[in-house]
Amino acid sequence: MAAGAWLAPAALTASGRPVLLAGEVERLFLSSVDLEAEENPTLAPLRSGLLALTSHRLLWINEASRSAYSVPLDTVIHAFPPKKSIKNMFASPRVRIQVSASQEGKVGGGRGATSLVITIVLRGGKNDPESFYGRLWEVLKSRSWEVEELKEKENLQMQGLGAGEGPSRVRTAVVGVSGILRKEQEMWESTDKSLQEAFHDLNALMSKAKEMVALAEKMRQKLLSGSAAQANDEELGSKQEMQDWLLSVGIVSPVTKESAGALYHQQLCRQLADFVKLPLEKAGGMIALIDVYCLFNRARGTELISPEDLLQACAIWEKYEVPVMLRKFDSGVMVIQNKAQSDEEIFTKIADLSQKPDSLKMGISPSDAALTLGIAPALAKEHLLNAEGKGLLCRDVSPDGFRFYVNLFKEFDPNDIYLVKDEGLYKAWESTAATVVTS
Template structure:
């Protein structure tokens, strides 16, 4: 009996991270976790996986085999605290949860006909069972999966209604004399002070509202994705506007950014996977390559208040070598670092550069990094790296002048080795003055000198 027979599966991204539900937020990561149904031996256990506690589910992921299952928190009836005894000090910490299930033992999110006790075994050695139980109990009490979305228009309507009532019920005192002026000034100061207190008294509430807006944008994006197949016969203009709307929603932010608080020792590992999923869209828009500094700005903007340092970004990119992700970190000879898609081909870029360099104007004046940037649709700094890389391959020649770098098609490779001395002889003759070139055929001494020079070079 497979694990999928009693636990629903989880969809994973290309980097191995779970696809979260709209509004779902990751709260805690724990490695080396077993899931067992001790009371029902017919249900196969899950061994040594990554357990992720979210606001909606308990996710178990096998990072090696790339399969995952989850336990909906809506099915949890009770969570038993870890036992404290002398025996438990020498064994792996265990936490038991009672969940609803159907008659076949499959875990359901609704009301099942029976229940089963699932044991969470922490074999990592560094896991804190008390901290996990506290976080699990906190998420269960919040019941985020049951919270209904509050309509913003209704809230605004209530605020306007309450404001209008308050405004009509307020009695205005006439401003008369010095006492009236002082009273008016006092009212203005009190109103300003109250506004400042309301604005700064609770920053956490402000951050919570920001997260709600990101969650709302994610729900809208999911609806657009689900409706794209049904409306495939729409006109191009409508489809283009929907694509722009979807890209805008993707740039709003990451709903559940990986943090040091939630991931702990797994912070850089999970950050690396989340970054690999994030750069997929920017790489598609930039031709398969984007500067590392640009990724740093885009990623931090999407994470909102959960900013990362440049060192964290470098460590996350360095971990891509261990995982099967579609992106890689690349460093050019000049020291410029970029993030590149594994599907990116240097040969295709070189072919476009050579085609540009063979145009009539480029054959005379050469091409600059700005010219290549316009053709490739990338930043001039990256275009310059591509030109230098093409030069190292022998495809281009560089000319450095006060005006900057200019690159030309490499014609030297077109010369045949057998005609090298012939080219030298032509250049030698061309170096003579006009009278000598006119009498070159009659001047045997010059011909003998040239022939002797050629024979010496051949030796």
């Protein structure tokens, strides 16, 4: 799309949610937003898309064409508050931001030579420009993207230190046993101290959060790798616990009512679709909705969603192009299913099964289908009934329960019903049925 050529394109997930950078957290979603460069009419405006404000970027998403453009917040020089005047009362509210751009007027390539004013037009009636502006300022002030850069640098430094650990001991002139012991002691004391400081109150923890995350990681590593030899029970238990937990970390930036506002269910629905892919694969293409409820909430941490919200999010999957679907059985059980692995595939398998010599003779019972398809009998029965509805099978009800036979009615020629065909399914059936009689 040429319209957004002046902005850097951004990646989207399969369900049309932005792919977030490391440590990036989404803060606000607004629908029907235009991006314009009013001073430079040669740049085509972006019309009525979804605007997402994250801690690192401003994203504009076109939902129809599944394309997105981003404005990195570190290029933002200034944000102008929405104007209040009589003139503006009837127009859509606008927030203007000044961003640095390259010589050709392209935004997003780092600090450029010139600057550009982008006008954000909030067309949706419910969008509150003041709150958007407030949130934008908050994010700009916190400068989260710098923290991320710093972290990377620190990581590099730490790696450097780790590699040079051997020589550094000699360098600090703590040779000998007592030296090593002293060094050990110092290290523990400093950890103790930083722990105490960090947990003094919430603000302290917030400011030292990064450090504490690193410490937690270090402890985890040591406990998981180091003490395999001395296996006392409690420790094993806690190890197990940690590994369990590791499985459940996942969603760094959960969609919340606060950030997504009116778009809450829509965004939740997309996030869920992205999330459910992996557990679904592990479960073999079908997973109970309640299990997903647990996994999804675990991945979200403390941002719990209620069962009602989950159900709503699943219910609107139909509206969007996502690779999964919600399925409700007659028994009231709800499952999530892969769309690709849906009925068609099962029908082919059932059709194959129904044409085997044994099934031509005696039909298929739900338990036969269950054993062949590797699924539960109740589900197999459901599939067989569906296949019957499609005209693939015919049922036979006897004291033994349901049995399903291949549908031969399709083989008859309506103009000449007495014609016995010499080829095809009918012939195959006839020959196997005959062997039963003779034996």
